[in-house]
Amino acid sequence: QVQLQQWGAGLLKPSETLSLTCAVYGGSFSDFYWSWIRQPPGKGLEWIGEINHSGSANFNPSLRSRGTISVDTSKNQFSLKLSSLTAADTAIYYCARGRFGGSSSPFDYWGQGTLVTVSS
Amino acid sequence: DIVMTQSPATLSVSPGERATLSCRASQSVSSNLAWYQQKPGQAPRLLIYGAATRATGIPDRFTGSGSGTEFTLTISSLQSEDFAVYFCQQYNNWPPFTFGPGTKVDIK
Numbered sequence: 001q002v003q004l005q006q007w008g009a010g011l012l013k014p015s016e017t018l019s020l021t022c023a024v025y026g027g028s029f030s031d032f033y034w035s036w037i038r039q040p041p042g043k044g045l046e047w048i049g050e051i052n053h054s055g056s057a058n059f060n061p062s063l064r065s066r067g068t069i070s071v072d073t074s075k076n077q078f079s080l081k082l083s084s085l086t087a088a089d090t091a092i093y094y095c096a097r098g099r100f101g102g103s104s105s106p107f108d109y110w111g112q113g114t115l116v117t118v119s120s
Numbered sequence: 121d122i123v124m125t126q127s128p129a130t131l132s133v134s135p136g137e138r139a140t141l142s143c144r145a146s147q148s149v150s151s152n153l154a155w156y157q158q159k160p161g162q163a164p165r166l167l168i169y170g171a172a173t174r175a176t177g178i179p180d181r182f183t184g185s186g187s188g189t190e191f192t193l194t195i196s197s198l199q200s201e202d203f204a205v206y207f208c209q210q211y212n213n214w215p216p217f218t219f220g221p222g223t224k225v226d227i228k
Contacts, residue, residue: 035217045164045207045219060216061121094163104211106154108175110163 002027004111018082022095029076033099038091124220132228143191143208152212
């Protein structure tokens with residue numbers, strides 16, 4: 001059974017940097033791409049970016065300039081950093097399992113979500 | 121980016137009735153289309169992938185259909201646990217993967 005457990009700071013000030021980490025338990029870490037997705041309260045879902053075990057990453061062009069995704073294969077973990085935060089970045093942030101290898105795949109396992117609030 | 125739209129925004133249905141949700145893509149996504157269910161306070165749950173394949177453990181009252189730009193999710197007989205928000209998502213062209221705005225299915 002695959003489980004994703006995520007953590008990180010939930011209250012940040014404008015201009016600060018968001019930092020979240022997701023740990024993967026069960027299944028194969030190296031066979032998949034691992035994604036971050038966010039959801040403003042009461043709104044829809046926005047894909048942020050993905051990374052695989054070798055560090056190959058893809059980003060949503062709308063966030064690429066502010067975001068970094070990294071991976072720690074020794075711990076089966078991946079992390080998101082998003083800089084220059086504004087109130088518009090307030091959202092629930094999810095980690096999720098995505099593409100299998102180089103294929104097209106949906107997001108089949110999700111973390112529990114972390115509410116990040118950006119407020120002065 | 122591929123823009124996903126969903127209709128209706130809200131669907132009011134009585135328990136036991138059928139619900140039909142629509143999803144449209146701004147350009148063809150072939151059959152690379154997924155449906156997710158989200159309940160309050162929970163992460164989305166994968167229901168359907170490949171436009172028509174049920175994910176593990178999903179009951180057969182959920183049926184997906186369509187290809188190209190037009191897709192449908194049908195819930196044949198709504199149960200109390202099915203009242204939720206449903207999102208479609210394309211994974212044919214990335215980056216970025218894109219989601220529809222969601223359809224809320226509530227109790228009539």
